[in-house]
Amino acid sequence: xxxxxxxxxxxxxxxxxxxxxxxxxxxxxxxxxxxxxxxxxxxxxxxxxxxxxxxxxxxxxxxxxxxxxxxxxxxxxxxxxxxxxxxxxxxxxxxxxxxxxxxxxxxxxxxxxxxxxxxxxxxxxxxxxxxxxxxxxxxxxxxxxxxxxxxxxxxxxxxxxxxxxxxxxxxxxxxxxxxxx
Numbered sequence: 001x002x003x004x005x006x007x008x009x010x011x012x013x014x015x016x017x018x019x020x021x022x023x024x025x026x027x028x029x030x031x032x033x034x035x036x037x038x039x040x041x042x043x044x045x046x047x048x049x050x051x052x053x054x055x056x057x058x059x060x061x062x063x064x065x066x067x068x069x070x071x072x073x074x075x076x077x078x079x080x081x082x083x084x085x086x087x088x089x090x091x092x093x094x095x096x097x098x099x100x101x102x103x104x105x106x107x108x109x110x111x112x113x114x115x116x117x118x119x120x121x122x123x124x125x126x127x128x129x130x131x132x133x134x135x136x137x138x139x140x141x142x143x144x145x146x147x148x149x150x151x152x153x154x155x156x157x158x159x160x161x162x163x164x165x166x167x168x169x170x171x172x173x174x175x176x177x178x179x180x181x
Contacts, residue, residue: 068175081165082165117138
């Protein structure tokens with residue numbers, strides 16, 4: 001169901017929240033968005049890794065991995081699962097409300113998705129050398145920006161923060177498993 005709504009929304013983004021929807025249904029929508037976003041995002045990341053491997057492009061180390069060696073597990077959890085979602089959602093999705101009645105809303109919506117993705121280019125060790133590859137490299141984050149923006153508009157900022165926290169929580173769990181073994 002959510003994919004149908006996302007596809008329809010992608011064609012013509014409007015600031016048009018869902019009306020009279022229960023909290024239980026909102027949570028189901030968020031969890032569905034997390035699942036689909038992880039599936040598509042991991043798929044994009046695998047394709048990117050494959051392309052970079054074939055072309056012998058060195059992406060360097062991801063900075064998230066460094067966090068696990070510099071900070072304690074609770075500190076990394078706080079940064080990844082609590083602080084980053086709150087700060088990033090206020091920065092990237094919060095301002096959408098100022099354009100809710102503007103004819104520029106679709107442009108602002110998509111621009112917020114792209115900027116959100118591009119900011120994550122800084123997660124890579126040698127991001128300046130990867131600039132030509134930026135769209136492919138941060139495609140998963142741009143996609144996530146779309147999911148988050150959709151939830152922000154349809155359900156509210158709190159639900160975008162919740163999705164972001166759940167998404168980062170899954171990644172935190174997966175990375176911590178590989179870093180602690």
